[in-house]
Each structure stands twice: as structure tokens, then as C-alpha cells.
Amino acid sequence: xxxxxxxxxxxxxxxxxxxxxxxxxxxxxxxxxxxxxxxxxxxxxxxxxxxxxxxxxxxxxxxxxxxxxxxxxxxxxxxxxxxxxxxxxxxxxxxxxxxxxxxxxxxxxxxxxxxxxxxxxxxxxxxxxxxxxxxxxxxxxxxxxxxxxxxxxxxxxxxxxxxxxxxxxxxxxxxxxxxxxxxxxxxxxxxxxxxxxxxxxxxxxxxxxxxxxxxxxxxxxxxxxxxxxxxxxxxxxxxxxxxxxxxxxxxxxxxxx
Numbered sequence: 621x622x623x624x625x626x627x628x629x630x631x632x633x634x635x636x637x638x639x640x641x642x643x644x645x646x647x648x649x650x651x652x653x654x655x656x657x658x659x660x661x662x663x664x665x666x667x668x669x670x671x672x673x674x675x676x677x678x679x680x681x682x683x684x685x686x687x688x689x690x691x692x693x694x695x696x697x698x699x700x701x702x703x704x705x706x707x708x709x710x711x712x713x714x715x716x717x718x719x720x721x722x723x724x725x726x727x728x729x730x731x732x733x734x735x736x737x738x739x740x741x742x743x744x745x746x747x748x749x750x751x752x753x754x755x756x757x758x759x760x761x762x763x764x765x766x767x768x769x770x771x772x773x774x775x776x777x778x779x780x781x782x783x784x785x786x787x788x789x790x791x792x793x794x795x796x797x798x799x800x801x802x803x804x805x806x807x808x809x810x811x812x813x814x815x816x817x818x819x820x821x822x823x824x825x826x827x828x829x830x831x832x833x834x835x836x837x838x839x840x841x842x843x844x845x846x847x848x849x850x851x852x853x854x855x856x857x858x859x860x861x862x863x864x865x866x867x868x869x870x871x872x873x874x875x876x877x
Contacts (some may be wrong), residue, residue, distance in 0.1 A: 633852040635804035636680040637673060638828065640820055641666070642812030643836030645697075650836075656700040661838035662706055670755060672842045676721060676849070680754040680802045684820050688728065688762035705759065706736050713743040720752030726798040727761030762799075763822030770796035770823075797823050800815060804828065807852045809845075811837045829855055 641662060648658030666683065673681045686701060714799045716723055725740050733738070773796050777783035794800060798821075805821065813834040817825060831848045833840070 622742045632847060633676060634678065634829075634852055636682070636805045636806045636807075637822055638682040638684070638805040638825070639669070639799070640808075640810040640812075640818060641837040641840075642685045642810060642814060643675045644754065644838060646651075646812065647838045655697055659697075659704055660836060663704065663723050665838050665840050666708075667712070668841055669845055670716075670721070670753075672845055674721065674753050678753055680799075680805075681755065682799070682805065682821070683757060683758040684758045684761070684818075686727075686759045686767055688733040688760055688763070689817060689819065690877060702736060703724055708760055709743050713746060716755065717747050719745060720750040722750040722752065722754045723747045724754060724756045724799075725759055726756055726766075727759045729760065730764060731760050746752070747843050752846070756802075758797060758820070761820075763817075763825075765783075766798050766821070767793075767823050783860065794823070799824065806857075807831060809848050811835050826838075827857070829857065 640835070640852060644658035644662040645655035647661060648655050651657075668682075670681060685705065690701070713723060723743050723746075725744065729737050729740060770793055774783060774788060774793065778785055804824045804826070808817070808825055808828045809831045810816075810818075811831075811833055815832045829852055831851055833844060833848070836846055
């Protein structure tokens with residue numbers, strides 16, 4: 621059966637933005653500071669970006685704070701990152717709540733200290749009822765881990781007899797990865813100069829527009845974010861259709877056959 625043609629709303633702003641915040645360590649080294657100083661400076665950039673996304677009406681912002689591979693970094697740096705995560709939650713959660721931002725953490729929390737796990741749960745509970753922007757922090761997260769978790773859930777259902785293997789579909793798997801209740805990211809931004817996804821939201825980024833900048837994360841600000849938004853607005857998202865088909869669907873009339 622032929623799929624129903626999808627609607628192409630003429631969005632000039634992304635609904636969901638995902639960011640890899642890269643370059644903190646290099647920013648510090650350029651200033652002859654310890655790498656940990658760059659992570660602290662990066663928190664200021666986070667605050668600017670969150671506030672600007674709220675002002676612009678972005679529905680969801682996902683920030684890659686700590687990957688499952690980052691445990692390989694020097695122990696001192698990892699310890700500072702964990703302490704910074706804990707202190708930032710304590711300092712910023714109330715402000716997020718006052719601005720109706722809903723905070724969510726995705727990733728494997730089991731490796732975190734009990735104190736950090738409790739703070740995460742408390743921050744999420746405080747903001748759970750908020751109706752403003754969703755701020756998602758990916759911590760001890762990996763895209764492969766996310767897909768594997770979804771597959772394990774579905775495999776358990778098959779083993780229990782409540783699901784047949786032949787009934788597995790992309791849509792069904794999509795319902796079991798992280799953030800299934802939110803629109804998939806429209807715009808992916810990576811700072812720091814590298815041009816790769818680095819195991820971040822592998823399933824969810826299938827049709828996301830990619831934007832790379834050499835700017836190191838602590839120097840990323842509202843002006844650069846607006847540049848990314850402007851670049852996004854100039855693009856035509858086709859999702860497998862031709863440009864002519866997209867134009868017809870966007871205008872609300874025309875035949876895509």
C-alpha cells in the first residue's frame with residue numbers, strides 16, 4: 621500500500637534543536653588554563669543558548685553533556701564534570717522552573733553517584749508539570765545504547781508472547797527510543813570544528829539538518845545560534861521526495877505522484 625503523502629509545514633524555525641557542545645578543553649588550553657576551566661566556562665554558554673531558545677519559541681533543546689565514551693577521559697576531568705553537573709543542577713533548576721522549562725535527563729544513570737541520581741530525580745520532578753520548552757540533557761548517553769535499550773524492550777515482549785517478530789516496524793522501534801514523545805530533532809549543531817555525530821541520537825537524527833561550526837563551545841552565543849537558525853531556514857527538507865513534490869505539499873495543494 622502506498623504511503624499517505626505527508627504534510628510539509630513551512631517552518632522557518634526548528635521545533636527541536638540538538639547540540640554537541642564541543643571545544644571546552646581546547647578553549648581552556650588556548651588560554652593556558654586547565655581543561656576543567658573550559659567546562660566551567662561552557663556552563664555560561666549553556667545558559668545563553670537555553671534562554672535564547674526559549675525566547676525564539678523552540679519546543680525542545682537537547683544538549684550532549686557527557687557521552688558514554690567520556691569515562692575514558694582523565695579521572696580528574698571526569699570528577700570535575702560530575703561535580704559541575706551536580707552543582708549546575710542545584711543552581712539552575714529553580715530558574716528553569718520559574719521560566720516553565722521542563723528538564724529531562726536521558727542516558728544510563730546507574731554509573732552516577734547516589735547523590736547525583738537523587739538530584740536528577742528531584743530536578744525532573746520539580747519541572748515535570750511545566751508547559752514551556754523541554755530541556756533535555758544527555759548524560760552518560762550513547763546512540764547505540766539507546767537503540768539497544770529499545771531492542772531489549774521489544775525482545776522481552778517477543779519472549780513473553782505479547783509481540784511477534786514479524787510485527788516489528790520502524791515506527792514501533794521509534795516509540796521505544798529516548799524522547800519518543802517529542803518531535804525528532806530538526807537541527808543538529810556541533811561546535812569545535814569536528815564534523816561527525818559521535819554516537820549521539822543515531823536513530824533520531826536520520827533526517828536532521830546538520831550545522832557545524834569551528835567556534836569552541838564557550839564562545840558560542842546568541843548571534844551564532846541565530847546564524848544556525850538562518851541557515852536552517854534556507855534549506856529545503858525533502859524526506860525522500862523531490863523538491864517539486866515538497867513545494868506542492870508545502871502549499872497545501874498539488875499531486876506528488
